[in-house]
Amino acid sequence: MSRRTDYFNDPDAPKANSIVPAVTAFVVNDTGEVLLERRSDNGRWGMPGGVQEVGENIAGTVVREVLEETGIHVEVVGLVGIFTDPGHVIAFADGEVRQEFSLCFRARPVGGEIKVSSESFAVRWVPRSELDDLDISPTTRRRLDEGFRDVPIPVIS
Template sequence: MSRRTDYFDDPNAPKANNIVPAVTAFVVNDAGDVLMERRSDNGRWGMPGGVQDIGENIAGTVVREVLEETGVLVEVVGLVGIFTDPGHVIAFADGEVRQEFSLCFRARPVSGEIKVSSESLEVRWIPRAEIESLDVSPTTRRRLTEGFRDSPLPLIS
């Protein structure tokens, strides 16, 4: 997996040269814990997710990415929000620099056992009380906050 560097409202950030539809999944179990992974590309904690492949619908992207990255099969049950902040760019080792375009979906676990993938160093159900102490990006923190807000209307930003 490519190494990546996230920039947040940084005047020295490289200019975006791409925008790619991507998803993250706010998956909460019956105990109220959130499914998170410590990413292998930047070492920070995040929600499972990734880019949409040609030939799949966006809900299918969520299901595929969560299963691939965590071993947990999920069902998409709603939308947390649409995150398109041009101040958040992601620079990859191959020269690609993406402007954020991420749809964060609510999902519930259906089956499966947690497993680590090539994209994760660790996968866990994280109790809400522990989330503040995790090393997460500002955009992940915002998605978590919005997910826990449990608004019937998705955030559009």
């Protein structure tokens, strides 16, 4: 199943050989549930997201990735933070090892219906009270915590 391995402040982690602009989307519905997917590349729960493609602006990346991965149409309404921790590296099966560079955007759902994609085993709206029961990476957990803080100034780390 795992096409990627995440390392968090691990002295035995491989050295990063790339940095790629990526996004995640903190999407909360009217009842306060957050949109999460159980990822097919590592089996963990996370926010929808992915890498920016040539020719699109970063808000367009958020909208496209959320729709592709979850079936939900969103509107970007803010920035949770910029996360660039050099202690988080991601090793891919093809030999690429990325240093984290992720912009986490706040978005609101505007339509669509939940669907599973090739990038996920499951997609669902998760109540905040159930987050501790899910297998979520430390960096995703931090983004969720920052998103729920709902402060006007984005985190930069």
